[in-house]
Amino acid sequence: MTSRTREIAEGWFAALTSGDADRALGYLAEDVEWVNYTPVPGYNDRMPWIGTYRGPAAVLDSLKVFLGMVDVRFEELVQLVVDGEQAMGVIAEESVVKETGQTFEIEFIQWLTVRDGKIVRWKSYTDPSQILRAIEGRAA
Known part of the structure; x- marks a missing residue:
């Protein structure tokens, strides 16, 4: 189970960090x-992109809101831990809020649950203070 979870997680993070939304969405279960x-x-x-969503279409809508506000300049998987059906990836991101021109840098965790070759649950953890600072237009 761990090796299949690792394969799915690595594919998800590779698609995500390369900006391949179509491929990334293909890793999600229909009722994710x-x-x-x-x-x-x-x-x-x-x-406005945060919250809980169900299904790839709702996830895509959320990502469109995010990408409408933010220009992702850099995203990289810096650590991946896999155990059974669980995978945790640490992502380093540098982005710019389009309206203010302010940059933010964060590390965030994506916690994945994988079953039957699909991500059935995705949860994100980070300190949003740098994102909020950039939205408000305050320099770092």
Whole structure:
């Protein structure tokens, strides 16, 4: 099971970091649960792409909102840990908020659950303070 999970995770992260959205979406189960942080009113709700979504179409809509606001300059998988049906990838990202021109750099974790060759659950973890700073137009 671990080797199949690793294969799916490596494919997912390779597609994601190369910007191949069609290939990346192909790794998602039809009923994937996509948990991209929990919105907190008055704090991180200025990131309109966050929330919980179901299915590849909803995930794509969320990614379109993100890419409509943010220009991803660099994204790299820096660590991958796999155990059974679970995979955790640490991603380093540098992006620019289009409206403000402000850059942010973050590391975030994507926690994947893989079953029957598809990602059935995806959850993201990060400190959003650098993203929020850039959205607000405050220099680093």
